[in-house]
Amino acid sequence: MSSDYNGKRTSKSSGVLHSFRYALQGIIHAFLKERNMKIHVVISILVMIVGMAVKLTPMEWLFIVFTIGGVITLELLNTAIERLVDLVTPDFHPLAKQAKDVSAGAVLIFSIVAVIIGLIIFIPKIF
Numbered sequence: 001m002s003s004d005y006n007g008k009r010t011s012k013s014s015g016v017l018h019s020f021r022y023a024l025q026g027i028i029h030a031f032l033k034e035r036n037m038k039i040h041v042v043i044s045i046l047v048m049i050v051g052m053a054v055k056l057t058p059m060e061w062l063f064i065v066f067t068i069g070g071v072i073t074l075e076l077l078n079t080a081i082e083r084l085v086d087l088v089t090p091d092f093h094p095l096a097k098q099a100k101d102v103s104a105g106a107v108l109i110f111s112i113v114a115v116i117i118g119l120i121i122f123i124p125k126i127f
């Protein structure tokens with residue numbers, strides 16, 4: 001697309017650069033404002049440090065990287081849904097509750113999967 005609202009985009013390349021910058025702003029926002037995102041990032045860094053210490057195989061790294069990426073991606077989507085819900089209604093609404101709870105549920109499910117994958121990979125390495 002070569003134009004955006006108010007004609008702010010002028011070319012395809014600047015559009016791509018802007019998209020990248022906006023995406024980065026979104027990631028930074030989520031990291032700064034969302035406690036859970038900070039927890040995910042800290043745990044991810046610790047897992048990678050331990051992974052290097054116990055010398056994971058390339059296949060094990062594949063699972064770890066995919067899992068970390070999945071958790072952080074879902075947390076970003078959860079944050080986006082929370083913001084959208086707050087934008088749509090600042091009042092209590094059963095549908096707002098469902099949207100936020102289902103979204104948080106998605107993060108919880110993948111986090112449980114991440115813990116199980118971590119245990120399968122790290123327990124034999126450590127013991």
Ligand SMILES: Nc1ncnc2c1ncn2[C@@H]1O[C@H](COP(=O)(O)OP(=O)(O)OP(=O)(O)O)[C@@H](O)[C@H]1O
Nearest residue numbers: 034036082089090091092093094096097100101104
């Ligand atoms: N507008 C609303 N209407 C009804 N229930 C809501 C509404 N906003 C939030 N809730 C309920 O309160 C819970 C907490 O909402 P909140 O917006 O504080 O997100 P959160 O779960 O604290 O997210 P996080 O801690 O990851 O930022 C939601 O999961 C939902 O059950």
